Amino acid sequence: MSATSAPSEVEARRTTADTVFNALREDITKMRLCPGTRLSEAEVAKQYDISRQPVREAFIRLDNLRLLQIRPQRATVVRPISREGIKRARFVRLSVELEVARLACEQYDGSADATLHQQLELQQASLEKADMTAFTQLDYSFHNQLCLAAERPHAMKVISDCKATTDRLCIPSAVYAKRTPEVLEDHREIVDRLVARDLDGLLAITREHLGRLDESLDAFQLEHSEYFED
Amino acid sequence: MSATSAPSEVEARRTTADTVFNALREDITKMRLCPGTRLSEAEVAKQYDISRQPVREAFIRLDNLRLLQIRPQRATVVRPISREGIKRARFVRLSVELEVARLACEQYDGSADATLHQQLELQQASLEKADMTAFTQLDYSFHNQLCLAAERPHAMKVISDCKATTDRLCIPSAVYAKRTPEVLEDHREIVDRLVARDLDGLLAITREHLGRLDESLDAFQLEHSEYFED
DNA sequence: ACACCCATTCTGGTATGGTAGTGTACCAGC
DNA sequence: GCTGGTACACTACCATACCAGAATGGGTGT
Known part of the structure; x- marks a missing residue:
C-alpha cells in the first residue's frame, strides 16, 4: 500500500x-x-x-x-498505470469493506442512525445540484462512517489508499457521473440493511456497490490503453 | 503499503x-x-x-x-513501531484472507488437492526437524497456494506486505515457536474444510488461525513497549 | 546554588561540478 | 539505398562544499 x-x-x-x-x-x-x-x-x-x-x-x-x-x-x-496494481487495490478494498460491513452489522446498536440518514440527505442534495465534488467528498465521508460504525477507524486509511490508486482513472471519465444516482441508491440500501441488521443482504449490496466502480474502471482501461504498462 | x-x-x-x-x-x-x-x-x-x-x-x-x-x-x-500500523496490517490481512478463502471455496475443483496435502507433509517434516526457517517459508508458500486456488495471485503481495509490517515483532519472540504445532493443525483443518467445500467452517478456522498470531503480537507489545511510538 | 543565555557543534537541506552509462543521430562504408 | 559503427548529447548518479535550524554544554549573573 x-x-x-x-x-x-x-x-x-x-x-x-x-x-x-x-x-x-x-x-x-x-x-x-x-x-x-x-x-x-x-x-x-x-x-x-x-x-x-x-x-x-x-x-x-x-x-x-x-x-x-x-x-x-x-x-x-x-509511470504507466499497472493493471495488476488496479486489480489488487480493488480486491483489497472489497475485502476490507466486506469485513467492515460485517463488523458494523454485528455491533450495530442504532446510535449512528441519525448520522447515516443525514449523510444520505446531503448526498441527495449534492446530486440535485449536480455538485460532483461535494458528492465525491460525501461518498468518502459515508464510507468513513461505516468504518467508525465497525469500530475500525484505521480501515478508512486502507480504503483511502486504494482510492488513491484508482481515482485518477475516474477523473476524466464522464461515465462515473451518470452512475451517481445508482451509487446513492446503493448507499440507501446499505443503510437499510445495516439498520435491519441483515448481514447477508448487507454483504451482497456492498459487493454490488463496489462492482459498479469496477465497470467504470474497465471502461476507462479500454478507452485509454496507452496509459497502461501491460 | x-x-x-x-x-x-x-x-x-x-x-x-x-x-x-x-x-x-x-x-x-x-x-x-x-x-x-x-x-x-x-x-x-x-x-x-x-x-x-x-x-x-x-x-x-x-x-x-x-x-x-x-x-x-x-x-x-x-522509527518506533506504530501500534495503529500493526492493527491495520492485521485487519487488512484478515480481510484479504477471508475473501481469498471464500473465492477458493466457491471455485474449488479438487485440482489442488495433491499440492496442498504435499505442503502439509512438508510442514510436518520441518517441524519434526525443528527447522523454523523452513517452516516459515512453507507457511508463506501455503498461504500463497490458497491465493492461487482463489485465482487471486496478486492477493499474496498484499499479504506479504502485511507480513513485512509485523514480521520483525516475531523474530525475537520464542512464543511463536511454541505455537507452530497449532499452526500446522490449523493448516490441516483449512485444507479439510476447503476440500469439503464447507465455507462457514473455512471462514471460522481462518479467523482462528490468524487470531493466534495476534496473541503473539500482543504479548510482544507488552514485553517491549519501549519500541512503540504510542 | 540555581537559572538563564550564548557559543559551539551537531543535524539535515541545498547548490554545484564532475562521472559513467544510455540512447540517438549522423556519417562512412558497402 | 541500406547497414554498421562512432561520436555526441542527454540522463541519473555521486562527491564536495556550504547553509540554516536545533540541541547541548559551559559560563556568567543573580
Missing part, C-alpha cells in the same frame, strides 16, 4: 523538496501529467528555479509511490 | 544507494537496529566510505517505508 500518511501531507510546505513533491504528485494524480510523459531532474529544476537535488529527492519519493519510474542513466517518466 | 516490488529488490546491488538501502532495511527488519536508534547521514556515510548523498537517498526511501523517521535539523532515528 502507498504511504499517503507521510508527514509531508500534514504541512504542505516544509522544504523545497516537499513543494516539488506535492506539486508533481498533484499533477500526476490529476492527470495533468499523463503516464509516459518524460521528466528530467534538470528540466524540472530549471522550471522551479531550484537546484537538481531537491527535485531528485521528490523524484525518489514519487518513484516509491509508484507514480514515477526512474530509469537509471536513461530518463524518468510518469 | 511498502514497496516490496520495487525494482531494487530484483538485483540487490545496482547503485550505491541501493546497497545502503538494502543493508539498512535488513538491519531494521531483523531488529539488529532497534526502534529509537539514532542514525546520521554523515556517520553512515563514513561507515560505508561513501558520500552523504547515496545515504541520504537510502534514508528517504526507508522513511517512505516507515522504517526510518527523518527529523529535519535534528536527527534521523529508526
Whole structure:
C-alpha cells in the first residue's frame, strides 16, 4: 500500500523538496501529467528555479509511490498505470469493506442512525445540484462512517489508499457521473440493511456497490490503453 | 503499503544507494537496529566510505517505508513501531484472507488437492526437524497456494506486505515457536474444510488461525513497549 | 546554588561540478 | 539505398562544499 500518511501531507510546505513533491504528485494524480510523459531532474529544476537535488529527492519519493519510474542513466517518466496494481487495490478494498460491513452489522446498536440518514440527505442534495465534488467528498465521508460504525477507524486509511490508486482513472471519465444516482441508491440500501441488521443482504449490496466502480474502471482501461504498462 | 516490488529488490546491488538501502532495511527488519536508534547521514556515510548523498537517498526511501523517521535539523532515528500500523496490517490481512478463502471455496475443483496435502507433509517434516526457517517459508508458500486456488495471485503481495509490517515483532519472540504445532493443525483443518467445500467452517478456522498470531503480537507489545511510538 | 543565555557543534537541506552509462543521430562504408 | 559503427548529447548518479535550524554544554549573573 502507498504511504499517503507521510508527514509531508500534514504541512504542505516544509522544504523545497516537499513543494516539488506535492506539486508533481498533484499533477500526476490529476492527470495533468499523463503516464509516459518524460521528466528530467534538470528540466524540472530549471522550471522551479531550484537546484537538481531537491527535485531528485521528490523524484525518489514519487518513484516509491509508484507514480514515477526512474530509469537509471536513461530518463524518468510518469509511470504507466499497472493493471495488476488496479486489480489488487480493488480486491483489497472489497475485502476490507466486506469485513467492515460485517463488523458494523454485528455491533450495530442504532446510535449512528441519525448520522447515516443525514449523510444520505446531503448526498441527495449534492446530486440535485449536480455538485460532483461535494458528492465525491460525501461518498468518502459515508464510507468513513461505516468504518467508525465497525469500530475500525484505521480501515478508512486502507480504503483511502486504494482510492488513491484508482481515482485518477475516474477523473476524466464522464461515465462515473451518470452512475451517481445508482451509487446513492446503493448507499440507501446499505443503510437499510445495516439498520435491519441483515448481514447477508448487507454483504451482497456492498459487493454490488463496489462492482459498479469496477465497470467504470474497465471502461476507462479500454478507452485509454496507452496509459497502461501491460 | 511498502514497496516490496520495487525494482531494487530484483538485483540487490545496482547503485550505491541501493546497497545502503538494502543493508539498512535488513538491519531494521531483523531488529539488529532497534526502534529509537539514532542514525546520521554523515556517520553512515563514513561507515560505508561513501558520500552523504547515496545515504541520504537510502534514508528517504526507508522513511517512505516507515522504517526510518527523518527529523529535519535534528536527527534521523529508526522509527518506533506504530501500534495503529500493526492493527491495520492485521485487519487488512484478515480481510484479504477471508475473501481469498471464500473465492477458493466457491471455485474449488479438487485440482489442488495433491499440492496442498504435499505442503502439509512438508510442514510436518520441518517441524519434526525443528527447522523454523523452513517452516516459515512453507507457511508463506501455503498461504500463497490458497491465493492461487482463489485465482487471486496478486492477493499474496498484499499479504506479504502485511507480513513485512509485523514480521520483525516475531523474530525475537520464542512464543511463536511454541505455537507452530497449532499452526500446522490449523493448516490441516483449512485444507479439510476447503476440500469439503464447507465455507462457514473455512471462514471460522481462518479467523482462528490468524487470531493466534495476534496473541503473539500482543504479548510482544507488552514485553517491549519501549519500541512503540504510542 | 540555581537559572538563564550564548557559543559551539551537531543535524539535515541545498547548490554545484564532475562521472559513467544510455540512447540517438549522423556519417562512412558497402 | 541500406547497414554498421562512432561520436555526441542527454540522463541519473555521486562527491564536495556550504547553509540554516536545533540541541547541548559551559559560563556568567543573580
